[in-house]
Amino acid sequence: MLRDALLVCGKDLRIELRSKIGINQVAPFAAAVLLLFGLALGPSRPALQAAAAGLFWVAVLLSVVLAVQRSFAVESADAARDGLRLSGLDPAGIFLGKGAAIVVQLLVLEALLTAGVALLFGARLSGGLVLFAACVSASIGLAAVGVLYGVLSSGARVKETLLPLLLLPVAAPVLLGATKAWDDALAGDPTHAGVWLSLLAVFAVLYVAVGTVAFGPLLEDA
Amino acid sequence: MAPVVSLRDAVALAGRFPLLSGVTLDVGEGEIVHLSGPNGAGKSSLLRLCCGLVPLRSGSAMVLGHDLSLDRRSVRLLVGYLGHQTFLYEELTVEENLRFALRASGSETPEATRQAAAAMARLGLGGRLATTAVGKLSAGQRRRTAIAVVVGRRPRLWLLDEPHAGLDAEARGLLDEIVLEARAGGATLVISSHELAASGGSPLADRVVHLDGGRVVAAPVGEGEPAANDSAQGVDGVGHAAPQDATSPEQPFGPRKPVTAHVA
Amino acid sequence: MRTDRALRALGVAALAGMVATVWLGLFVTPNAVGFADGTVRLLYIHPPLAWVMFIAYGMATLSSLLYLWPRTRHRRFDRLAGASAEVGVIFTGLTLVTGSIWGRTTWGVWWAWDPLLTTTALLFVLYLGYLAIRNVPGDPETVARRSAIAGLVAFLDVPIVFFAVSWWRSLHQGPTIDLATRHSYVHGSMAWTLLLGFVSFTLTYVWLMAHRYRLAALKDLEDDQGLETALAERWAEAVR
Numbered sequence: 001m002l003r004d005a006l007l008v009c010g011k012d013l014r015i016e017l018r019s020k021i022g023i024n025q026v027a028p029f030a031a032a033v034l035l036l037f038g039l040a041l042g043p044s045r046p047a048l049q050a051a052a053a054g055l056f057w058v059a060v061l062l063s064v065v066l067a068v069q070r071s072f073a074v075e076s077a078d079a080a081r082d083g084l085r086l087s088g089l090d091p092a093g094i095f096l097g098k099g100a101a102i103v104v105q106l107l108v109l110e111a112l113l114t115a116g117v118a119l120l121f122g123a124r125l126s127g128g129l130v131l132f133a134a135c136v137s138a139s140i141g142l143a144a145v146g147v148l149y150g151v152l153s154s155g156a157r158v159k160e161t162l163l164p165l166l167l168l169p170v171a172a173p174v175l176l177g178a179t180k181a182w183d184d185a186l187a188g189d190p191t192h193a194g195v196w197l198s199l200l201a202v203f204a205v206l207y208v209a210v211g212t213v214a215f216g217p218l219l220e221d222a
Numbered sequence: 223m224a225p226v227v228s229l230r231d232a233v234a235l236a237g238r239f240p241l242l243s244g245v246t247l248d249v250g251e252g253e254i255v256h257l258s259g260p261n262g263a264g265k266s267s268l269l270r271l272c273c274g275l276v277p278l279r280s281g282s283a284m285v286l287g288h289d290l291s292l293d294r295r296s297v298r299l300l301v302g303y304l305g306h307q308t309f310l311y312e313e314l315t316v317e318e319n320l321r322f323a324l325r326a327s328g329s330e331t332p333e334a335t336r337q338a339a340a341a342m343a344r345l346g347l348g349g350r351l352a353t354t355a356v357g358k359l360s361a362g363q364r365r366r367t368a369i370a371v372v373v374g375r376r377p378r379l380w381l382l383d384e385p386h387a388g389l390d391a392e393a394r395g396l397l398d399e400i401v402l403e404a405r406a407g408g409a410t411l412v413i414s415s416h417e418l419a420a421s422g423g424s425p426l427a428d429r430v431v432h433l434d435g436g437r438v439v440a441a442p443v444g445e446g447e448p449a450a451n452d453s454a455q456g457v458d459g460v461g462h463a464a465p466q467d468a469t470s471p472e473q474p475f476g477p478r479k480p481v482t483a484h485v486a
Numbered sequence: 487m488r489t490d491r492a493l494r495a496l497g498v499a500a501l502a503g504m505v506a507t508v509w510l511g512l513f514v515t516p517n518a519v520g521f522a523d524g525t526v527r528l529l530y531i532h533p534p535l536a537w538v539m540f541i542a543y544g545m546a547t548l549s550s551l552l553y554l555w556p557r558t559r560h561r562r563f564d565r566l567a568g569a570s571a572e573v574g575v576i577f578t579g580l581t582l583v584t585g586s587i588w589g590r591t592t593w594g595v596w597w598a599w600d601p602l603l604t605t606t607a608l609l610f611v612l613y614l615g616y617l618a619i620r621n622v623p624g625d626p627e628t629v630a631r632r633s634a635i636a637g638l639v640a641f642l643d644v645p646i647v648f649f650a651v652s653w654w655r656s657l658h659q660g661p662t663i664d665l666a667t668r669h670s671y672v673h674g675s676m677a678w679t680l681l682l683g684f685v686s687f688t689l690t691y692v693w694l695m696a697h698r699y700r701l702a703a704l705k706d707l708e709d710d711q712g713l714e715t716a717l718a719e720r721w722a723e724a725v726r
Contacts, residue, residue: 004326007322007325007326011311011314011322014313014314014318015311015313015314018313018314018355019313074311074313082275082305082307082309083307083309085274085275085295085298086273086275086298086303086309087309087323087326087327088298088299088326088327088328089326145639148639149639152619152632152635152636153619153622155622155624156622156623158618158622162618162619162622165611165614165615165618166615166618166619166636169608169611169612169615169643170612170639170640170643172608172643172647172650173643173646173647173650176650176651176654177650180653180654195653196653199646199649199650199653202646203646206642206646207639207642210638210639210642214635214638214639217631217635218632218635220294220295221624221628221631221632233717235625235713236625237623237624237625238625238709238712238713238716239716239720240713240716240717240720243717243720243721244717244721262723263724277625277627277628279625434723434724435720435721435722435723435724436720436721436723436724437720437721437724439724
């Protein structure tokens, strides 16, 4: 299973490096989201600073939808799942591999967005460890739910609208936890964030476990 | 010897539509079977059923000793499927695609890698093309890559869906050679095509199985059988007796087996 | 048929109960101390609505689980899950509306982000997502399995959301629902009316479920018979 996961992760990342969709499309999309938030809520600095964490994570959440859709679009357009099923790969391995590839992409995106938030909203970056921990656990949780719902909707013809509808509500706790953790860190009170970080960790562990088990049956459904 | 493929009244659905409406078929080891029939007859669906992609609604289906009504997954590693889509990754090169496919199916032994590389070279995919992204190749070249993948996996059962489509004459000849070599190596092959006589006939097939309306039917009037049918051969539910054509347009290549088509 | 008559009796009982609840709630029970004028009337429908919403959700989840469990795999559980989700979505929507109205009259805002109501709102969206998944075409077993898994995945999220929102709210000084204070005023005729409310709404739920389930069963029957026709038509394609 792990061998397959590494194989799939490597393949997905290599494809991403070649096609550069993440750099060319997803990152600019996230940046645009931040800009639009700025336009909608600004230009008064205090308002933006106070909302920085939340806006950051909303931008990440929206980008996850794109990343997941891309991850499944890569598996040959017509027969998105046939290829994976025929390959002989362990479905749990496919789940972990695809999830890991998305986590890597998310972390890169979050690094860029952190700079964006500091720049555009004047967020003072403190409590870096908490910020980073929140990013890692939130990304894992989001990738897990994303791949799970991604495979579920990849067979549907309405998948473009189905995936966001499914993914965003379920990801609400991640949004909440990550935003609160970041709020605490940015306000200079990182110790408070413990509760939120544990929420993120629970979510991540739970959905990685669920996904490992449920991905196989969901992949099978024609 | 247990048949490699054994179907009894197999029914497969796509939503409410019956792709296969009761197929009964046996394929013995080392046979090359040609599936023929018009568009929409169910040839592709039959091949997809045999590699476990399509669930069995009713009836029974045993492929390589695996019962498809219980477990569709385990048979996929033993089967090599060449479909209409190539299942290749556009951004990866021919070499990378091949390597991924072999690793994924667990058949990346030095021997297999060597054979796959040899097949690549033979199919004209060596050299510069090997390091070209699949997305930049022509349709025919992609098809050849897909064939190389199947060769590399060295399956016991080959399921080829209209393999000659999109290939030029040279590639078709190469494919025929590969098919025969596979059989010589102990594999069984089921090949579908809606033309009985493409590029001079279907010289590879030991026998022809005609599909129509999702089940096996007797040969349509006007098309010959590679060998004369037993007149004792039953008529199918449609009511046509197997035609006795004196001349057959295709020349079977190698020893001919008597037709034992089980008519549904 | 016996089931028909039983269903009709159930329907009548549910309707009678609802009418009685409304009448009692609006006209007979007194105004309670501590509530804005008349808002206590909502007490008789909002909690029962929420209660039914939870039953419906629990039913859908339980049925999904039973369907996935190999020994109890049967189409009836899939139908139950689907029926319960559809009925549940209605009750969830009503819970949200009555909760919002109550909030408006009690705290002056249409939405106060309290944990229960926020979780309910999320439940509403999750239900809608579940129903969307059920509508994705496919053969019955595939749809059933896919929906069951999706239902369970969504179900796991609900407690997490509830805790998250509770923590979130506890950090802010703001209006909070105190269940205790709500019920400390409930006694006498109010208590009975409340109980009647619970009972009649539950009966209504059962009645709606029974009809929806029947509809699903009939549809499945029709589809299965349609298969015979489809097979025959397919064979006919081969006759030339």
